[in-house]
Amino acid sequence: MEKAHDGFDEDFGLSGLTQKFQDPAPVEDAAAATAVVEAVADQFEGAYSWQLLEDAQRLASSSLSDEVILTLWLGATRGYFDPTVHAMDGRSWLRGIAEVCVVRIRRDEPSFVPAEPARPDHPELRPAVLDEIRAVGPALAEAGMTSLHADPLPGLVPALERAVAEVGADLGFRLFLRALQAYFVRISGTTHRRLLELGERLGYNQFVVDDGCLNVWPELD
Template sequence: MADDCEGEGAVELGVDLLSLLDSTLSEEVIRTAWLAATRHRFDPADWGMTIRGWLRQLATLYPAHPGGKAHSYRPESSSTIDEEELCESVIREIHTSARELTHAMADSGADAPLPEHVPEALERIVRESDGELGFRLWLRVLKTYRVPVAKDQYDRLMVLDTRLRYPGPLVYDGLNVRWPQIDTTRRDATGDFGFSELTSWFTGHWHDHTATETVRQAAANDDTAQTPGSAAALLLQDTVRLLESPLSPDTITTLWLAASDRGFSIDRAGIDARSWLETITEVCRERLREVAPSYAQVMPPLRADFTGPVLQEIHDVTPLLVDRAVSPGWHEIPGPAAAEAMEQVVTRVDPDLGYRLLLRLLQVLALPLTEQQYARYRTLGEQLGYGEFHVSELELLVRQV
């Protein structure tokens, strides 16, 4: 572990060791937390050492980085949460899980430590050593004993994950979350989703995989806030609506080529538009059979009240697309033709999908936007329940006056 990241792991270990050794924590408290986190797989006492004695031996091998307590992935200058707030937040979560934790430990058959002492030991580490270290130890205990975590608590943990600027899956990997049933009306993803999100997978360098493999990756790309299988269910819903719609094959082809920036030219490959949609639906169903076999697709009502507002945005931007095209100079799709296809989606398929495809087109064409346009797009996205980063991707297109 100390060799991780070219030795950065040793630095991080040294910081944690110093936090514990410099604290007033008792032998019993540190040993209780250690044995819980490791499921009693290694106890220094079995080798004639006290826990502090063992930590001191490690500290001689991995001294703390001079002059700082902060971890490399969370420099104090960039953290968005102070120590007092962090400690109180972590302690609240320890209290929330204390009953479930003691039950899980008691049922595990482990002979030490006493389950009821573990939440108290972890809380002491948070208060008397380091809140962030206590948080990680508590997460490790939850994962070690597969303690169930409710979705609302998981969401709070992921807020802490963001505020602590943790890398990758430090919080969610291995956590036993009680996921709710898949619900395509619930908007948990922070960014794009469904058919519009799939088109972005085919923009740029995707050719290391086949087209079907790329769809498979997109269908499995659940946001960390989503019930596993949600990405596939949302993509399936959009695709089925397009497949069963009265749109012509040419219109569907135009939609795909425009939103994907002609990244996968189904027309040049001789692939019928509806055959391509059927391929997508089969991949989604395959994913759902794997991770959510009990899922039964139910089409929610269309958000018809958004038809007018979305059409207005398409009409407002269409004159700006007259001199723009997707894939200019090579089987290009004129901007107005793409806008017309998206207008048909709004009126004949689903205004929500039509709006998401419009946002994709604006990105593909890199169309300069005014502050007023961007503000309207954000408002409409908020009304539709989009995640915080969905519309904000357009911010780079706003003209600086």
């Protein structure tokens, strides 16, 4: 089902969607949130919807608990949109995203039937992604507990580790990058270079990894 993402020059899929929910202006209700998803799924003449569907299905069908799924979403959005406030748990929110994507895909392919999500991807890169999460983990964990603009989010780093181990290096890495940007965590120039290299190995455009919003401090080296 998944289509190639190497043509995207910005974050894509579920991690790209979370960026649209980082605006401090709150989404007032579930209908407004769905409208945001519809607009994102329609990007690139609907090409975006394929990867978004794959990510949402993969995470929703994983062995992760709903609490972990919700933590991943809140960490990537810095809590600006909490599905539980709108009578949704993490999985029901993901299933709603998937439904929007299916509707958009069927505009071009009326007979489209979603397949089972792919198995966890890039097992050879999981150790490298986990190393980066653990290296920045203390700073990210502190940011998740002390942000002036979000409720404390314990368990963010373990949730990211589990996403990489149980869902895959690709989505886990992108959610990790989004959390770093959401909480504006300081990273060294050396870390930044490693993140760019990992993105290249995953087939990303460099702007998927860093569109200028990572908080890079070369003097930390």
